Amino acid sequence: MRKPRTWTLFGAAMLCATLAFGGCEGDDSGGDDDDDGEVDAGTGGTGTGGAGVVDAGSDADSPDASGDAGGEVIYTDVDPDFVMAEWEVYALKLHAPAEGYGQPETYYLWFHPWNPNEVLLNTFDSDCQALAAGGGLPLALDLGAPIDASATTWSTPNNVFLNQGGATGNWVGVTDRFLGLRFKLEGSWHYGWARLDIDATPTGFVVKDYAYQSVPEVGLSAGDGMP
Numbered sequence: 001m002r003k004p005r006t007w008t009l010f011g012a013a014m015l016c017a018t019l020a021f022g023g024c025e026g027d028d029s030g031g032d033d034d035d036d037g038e039v040d041a042g043t044g045g046t047g048t049g050g051a052g053v054v055d056a057g058s059d060a061d062s063p064d065a066s067g068d069a070g071g072e073v074i075y076t077d078v079d080p081d082f083v084m085a086e087w088e089v090y091a092l093k094l095h096a097p098a099e100g101y102g103q104p105e106t107y108y109l110w111f112h113p114w115n116p117n118e119v120l121l122n123t124f125d126s127d128c129q130a131l132a133a134g135g136g137l138p139l140a141l142d143l144g145a146p147i148d149a150s151a152t153t154w155s156t157p158n159n160v161f162l163n164q165g166g167a168t169g170n171w172v173g174v175t176d177r178f179l180g181l182r183f184k185l186e187g188s189w190h191y192g193w194a195r196l197d198i199d200a201t202p203t204g205f206v207v208k209d210y211a212y213q214s215v216p217e218v219g220l221s222a223g224d225g226m227p
Contacts (some may be wrong), residue, residue, distance in 0.1 A: 071215030075225030078207050084111045085204035094181065094192040094212040104128075107157070107184050107194075116165025119198055119205050121157040121179070129154040131180030133170060136160050140170045140177035141222045147180040148192045148219020154182065163202045173200035176208070178221050178222035188216030193223070 050109035074095065084090055090109040098106050102124050110120040121130060121138055130138040131147065132155040140162075141147070162171035171177065178193045192212030198205045211225040 007180070012167075015081055034145075066146040071213050071218040072091050073211050073220055073225035074214050075209065075227075076209040077209045077227075082126075083204060084206070085108070087113055090205075090207060092123070092194060092207070092210065094183065094194070094210055095190065095214075097184070105185070107179075107181065109162075109205065109207070110159070111202070113203075114169065116156065117142070117202050118164040119162040119171065119202050120159050121162055122159045125176075125183070126156050127184035128156065129182050130157050131155075132160070136164060138171070138179055140174045140179050142177070145178065145222040146219060146220060147178075147182070147193055149159055149189065149217070150219075153181070161207075162196075163200075164201045166202070171196070171198040172202075174198055180222065181212075185216070187205045189218045190214070191215055193220070195223070 004208040015121055070124060076094075082090065088111065089101065091100065091103070092107040092109060093099075093103070093105055094160050101108070104125045106123065106125065107128055107130075108122045110118075110122065112118045112120070131141065131151055132138050136157065137160055138155075138157060139153075161169040163169040166172050170186070175197045176195060177197075178195050181192045181194060182189050183192070184190070190212050192210065194210040195208040197208070209226065211220070213220045213224075
């Protein structure tokens, strides 16, 4: 098992400064003014020296292959489960080790411990999408839920809430639920999932495992590939 690496958020802070002339957009509370379930890109993390980007690929076991979803599902177990309980961002790249902040084919899970606490999902790649409900809020899928092209609610997550203060989002007090994800490689969609726990408050989140379908344009179900 590879040892985890952590990057500081200096690069993220510089990106925010470039975009917003000295800071990220958004008010001091970290919320949004339009009540649409989104906060402005880059909000949070820039004022906390201890914050960092945790590489999802570096704290996970080597991927295993499973052929039970119409193709080859590549499964990665995060062992031990990754527990986020401080102001950091977790970089999740389903098909390869993540390489820090602002990278393509990568999702970012944020925890902001303020009032109210919030967990958000973000990407800098328009070809990284998540299954979402109204307002672009990512769904908390049950085991076995289909993740494929037939879904009509794919959305690119732009700092959207999974759980804000136990009131906004579909991830309020859930265990063993799945993000439905898809990303493009060489112009073709690959479908996947990530399994998380997020408590009601929230006080953080837990990343347990993730998988993706290596055959392009072939879907899978939430949990496919799990032992």
